Amino acid sequence: MTFVLQPKTEAGERLVCAAKELQTAFASRAAAADQAGEVCRENYDDLIRTGVASAFVPVELGGFGLQSVHDWIVGIVALAKGDGSTAIAINMHLGISRGMAQAHQMAKARGVNTEKIAVPLSKIVSGDMLMCATATEPGTDLHPRTEAVRTNEGWCINGHKIFVTMSPIATHLGMNLRMRDDDGDHLVTTLLPIDTPGLIPQDDWDALGMRASGSQSVVFENAHVPFSAIRKLGPWGQWSVGVLMNRALANLPLVGAFLGIAEAARDIAIEKLATQKRVGEAVADYSGVQHLVGEMEIELAKCQAILGAAASNVDEFLARHEQQQPTMEAAHELMKDYQAAKWVVNRGAIDIVSKAMDLMGGSGYTNSHPLARLYRDVRAGPFMQPFAVTQAREYVGQVTLGKAG
Ligand SMILES: Cc1cc2nc3c(=O)[nH]c(=O)nc-3n(C[C@H](O)[C@H](O)[C@H](O)COP(=O)(O)OP(=O)(O)OC[C@H]3O[C@@H](n4cnc5c(N)ncnc54)[C@H](O)[C@@H]3O)c2cc1C
Structure with missing residues (x-):
């Protein structure tokens, strides 16, 4: 399990630990919320209570003081292993709260009075502010x-x-x-x-x-x-450094949700194979099954590796440009890396869930089985923009050739 994403900072560890503790509760509520087609309020109460929703809020205001985009993504992967819908939803909130926390940090560094900026951050901690985007x-x-x-x-x-x-x-x-x-x-x-x-x-x-x-x-x-x-x-209507950074940073963590769904599907299949028997033989002893498990594992490693690398690159990019606005070229490179990771993970995650279903057999196809929900949820990944599947390769090619607008 070398490629599994792990948090790199103390605040990230707090986030991921809290997210992992919610996985079982989220998974147990997911089927009912899916069937009803309704938001599961209890999940958000849990996210607020455990501090996940206020992860970016500075420690002195009651949050975890998270700064690492890499660790944000690891947190989203962990949440999506419990419930994909909740993971993508809280990601929108975390994206906006990150911007607010940054504004607070910058004001503090300049010696400006932060009282006013601290108000919404405190409301995030108390659960009085939950933001969609x-x-x-x-x-x-x-x-x-x-x-x-x-x-x-x-x-x-x-x-x-x-x-x-x-x-x-x-x-x-x-x-x-x-x-x-x-x-x-x-x-x-x-x-x-x-x-x-x-x-x-x-x-x-x-x-x-x-x-x-x-x-x-x-x-x-x-x-x-x-x-x-x-x-x-x-x-309006043009790329700029601000828009490129805003879209890349807010959406890369969403890719983590689809990796988390794939990891959950893989775990379901492997757990079943640990005890599954057919005419007295362990199904895990069949060579076809072993090959398919191998393929699934390699695909998962590929997804984890590219997302982990893209996530680390973002933190390094932000550290490099802390004092100086990035150039358009640099901002396009950031967007290009996000697109490459998105392309690989969105497609890979669909493939992994599909393979897990092949391993599970017909029972995974029934609506009462969690794999059936994961199979539908994971299909949303490629629709998350920017970019559409039909645009992404063209864009990556344009940036590589120095022809992005
Ligand atoms: C579950 C879910 C949750 C979402 N949550 C949010 C959210 O909270 N906030 C938010 O802002 N958005 C959200 N989105 C929207 C998402 O990010 C996309 O913007 C949205 O799905 C795009 O709609 P569309 O697929 O109809 O694409 P459109 O951009 O309308 O494209 C329609 C078709 O044209 C093609 N196409 C479009 N432009 C080009 C082009 N230039 N070149 C070639 N082909 C092109 C596409 O492939 C597609 O087939 C969510 C989407 C989903 C599925």
Whole structure:
């Protein structure tokens, strides 16, 4: 098990230890939540109680003080071994909370009063702040059509977001949107309370897999936020360093969820093989079974190795650019590494779960068996953007050839 991802920092160890302790409870609740197609509230109470949801919050404010992206990913792998839906959902929350913790750290380093920035971080610890995140809109990508228009009181938002994971129980929603002013056309971000008038959840999530992720659509009809709630990220419709880093860092940990699902499927198959008999013989003694287990293990090692390396690279990249903004080329390289890891793990995880099902035989195909859920959940991996499967190789080729925009 040399390739299994392990935390590298003390805060990461706390996160992974807490996540592992939740695996059994999450797995025991997963079938009911999947069947109902509903978010399992108890899982999130557990994530808050154990400190997983506040992992990025500084220690002095009650969190673990997590900083390592690598260890964040190891935590997501561990959570997904219990329940994939919950792992992808809390990943969105962790991504936003990481940004808040960084802002706090930077303010502290500059000697600025951090009292105001500490308020939401304390709310994360107490469980009064649980955040979902949305970038996705129908029929568009880098060009959100959801737009903030300036009024006398602040900004007025209109538009439509889809796949807003965890939004049925979140207290806040973080998103990207368009904003035009005298300086140009911008991609901006905002974080607003989920009960903001004009923010209308559509209660329309009914999918093949990740059924307990609560990934419903949300419509915005004249939703108002104050002037201070909008932050510029980059130009609308173009890659920029900010957007490349934002998308790569928030989404690489999601790849961990699909690795965790694959690990769970592999464990189910191996556990069954430890006792499975057929006409008095151990099934594990069949040469065909041994070959298939070998293939599954090699695929798993490949996925673990590339994700572990990509995750470590991110921490090194961030350390290298602590004092200085990365160049566009460097930011594209970061996105390229994420795409390579995503490509290998998303496809490999689907293959591993499928092999585990072949090993399990027909019982794994019945709806009451956890493998049937893992088989459906793991299929969501390639849809997680950026990029679509049909874009990823082109992008990696463009970066390699120095032709990325
Ligand atoms: C379970 C689940 C949870 C999710 N949670 C979230 C979330 O919390 N927040 C969030 O923001 N998003 C979330 N997403 C959305 C996800 O990240 C994708 O953005 C979304 O699935 C894209 O929709 P689509 O597949 O219809 O792609 P589209 O981008 O609409 O593409 C449609 C088709 O066109 C192809 N295509 C698109 N562009 C190109 C191109 N340039 N070149 C070649 N082919 C192209 C694609 O392969 C695809 O077949 C979630 C998705 C899932 C499945």
